[in-house]
Amino acid sequence: MKVNFLSITTLGIGFILCPNLVKAQEEISTTEGLDTEPQNAFTLSAQLRPRLEYRNGAYRPLQEGEAPAILTNNRLRLNFDYKHSDRLHLYVSLQxxxxxxxxxQIQAVDRTGGMSVFEAYAAFPLANTLNAxxxxxxxxLDDDRIFGSLDWHPAGRSHDAVNLNWMPSEQWxxxxxxxYNQSGNATALLNVNTPSGQHFTPGAGQDYQHLEALHAHYSISEAQQLSFLFANLGYRTDNSADQNMQTFGAYYTGKSNPLSYxxxxxxxxxxxxxxxxxxxFLLAANVGYRVTPSFGLTAGVDYLSGNASDDTSGKDKAFNPFSGTNHKFYGFMDYYYVGFTPNVGLLxxxxxxxxxTGEKSNLSATYHFFAPAAKFKTDKKHNSLGSEIDLVYNLKLQSFIGLQVGYSTYFANDxxxxxKNTPNARSYQDWFWCSLNINPEIFSAKF
Structure with missing residues (x-):
């Protein structure tokens, strides 16, 4: 039924648009020669992104006797983008x-979950410099450190939210x-007729019950950018007391050829x-140097605080990058902050x-060294968490088709x-993946 819904939706949009397109053509023909601009624009685009993965130690070290996982995950998106001059932007992305x-093979029952809504929003101006x-x-926001799209994950990440944007000047x-989220658990889903209560089940698809965030971006110059973030996350289990966590800080980026930082x-x-x-707290910095037009180096360090194994203060000192694209920062094998937050933090x-490597291709290689940010002691003190090497090759096959191939290996120590609670881990852990990203624009019209 969900796939049929997509077909009906697409067909319905076609029925709605076709008369408008005909009417628009008639209006254009009757006003030929006049200096008029189309008021409406519609674009239909798609994305198909299959990715083959060989997981011989991704997410955690595989233990002796465990077989590697081999699978192909896939994302399909259909994006409907409508704009009426600068008065309305309506965007719907089904996936x-x-x-x-x-x-x-004979799909009498849809076991995949069918279609879902990745994005569905309306944007419109409230005043000359204010829009919603x-x-x-x-x-x-910024480099995706705290709030990110999580595009690496097949499903991505999106929020049900209200966003107000104000641009008081060209610099600010x-x-x-x-x-504000309401969410039930797997056996008690909410409906629009729920009569009472503030229902929220942590982990049932939502990390917070309510969110209030303010992001300020200041353009110092074309090459120097500075931003500030304040975010409050409210946690609640059904009708229990509200708990609030505040995250605040700053992000700076700049460049001065051949340096970036x-x-x-x-x-x-x-x-x-x-x-x-x-x-x-979290501290991070990096410096890039372009040695030649085709070769560059970047060195950096991330420090996310954690709880020492002998800490009795009762405070939670482990930094939580709650909505960040953590795959981007802490190793592509996703040992840290992807489904697993290390209590001892991370250096x-x-x-x-x-x-x-060519006009349409490039190769990157990254070496990570991992260590606990706080004291980590079991039967002995651990000063290191091993290391990882990530290789990624990108090739643009066509204007709307990209190929990515990656290989990573993790050198797990005690x-x-x-x-990771894998005492009998195999001696060699690695991960291979190959992905196609196909992004065609199917239809575009102005009327």
Whole structure:
């Protein structure tokens, strides 16, 4: 039924648009020669992104006796984009995410979950320098460290929120976000007729019950950018007491050929979802140097605070990058902050080399060294969590088709095995993937 809904939706939009297109053509023909601009624009685009993965130790070290996973995940999106001059922007993105083989060859029953809504929002002006965006939307700020689109994941990440944007000058942009979530668990889903209560089940698809965030961006110059973030996350389990965690800090980026550089600093206070006092911080910096037009190096370090194994203060000192695209920062094998937040925090110095291998291709190689940010002791003290090497090759096959191939290996030591609770880990852990990203624009019209 959900796939039929997509067909009906697409057909319905076609029926709606066709008369308008005919009418628009008639109006254009009757006003030929006059200096008139089309008021409406519509674009239909799609994305098909299959990705083959060989997981011989991704997410955690595989233990002796465990077989590697081999699978192909897939994302399909259909994007409907309508604009009426500068008065209204309506955007709907439908998606289907599955693993090859989940749907039977004769698909009498849809076992993949069918279509879902990735984004569905309306944006419109409220005043000359103030506009609003309301609905399901991606929140991606700065370098995706705290709020990111999570595009690597087949499903991505989007929020049900209200976004107000104010641009008082050419240098300043102020963005605010507000959200209030109601979510049930798998056996008690909410409906529009729920009569009472503030229902929220942590982990049932939502990390917070309510969100209030303010992001201020200041353009110092074309090459120097500075932004500030304040975000409050409210946690609640059904009708229990509200717990609030605040995250605030700044992000700076600049470039001066052949150098590029950036720095981030964030703190977290308030209380976590369990009610413990929060006192955590994140520091990150990197410097890039373009050696030649086709070769560059980037060195950086991330420090996310954590809880020492012998800490009895009762405070939560582990920084939580709650809505960040963590795959981008802490190793592509996703040992940290992707479904697993290390209680001891993380120290992550890294070095990346980028090589342009052709007009439409490039190769990158990154080395990560991992260590606990706080004291980590089991039967012995662990000063290291091992290291990782990530290789990624990009090739643009056509204007709307890209190929990516990646290979990573993790050198797990006793510290990594203890932290990930895999004492009998195999000696070699690696991960291979190959992905096609197909993004055609199917139809576009102005009328």
């Amino acid at each position: 289907n995410v599955n693993v090859w083989g989940q749907a039977p 965006k309301i609905g399901r939307q991606v929140i991606a 942009t102020l963005r605010s976000f507000f959200a 950036s720095a981030s600093a964030y703190m977290q206070t308030g209380k976590n979802a369990s009610g413990a006092k929060k006192s955590a 992550n110095p890294y070095l990346t080399a980028n090589v342009r 510290g990594a095995k203890a932290l």
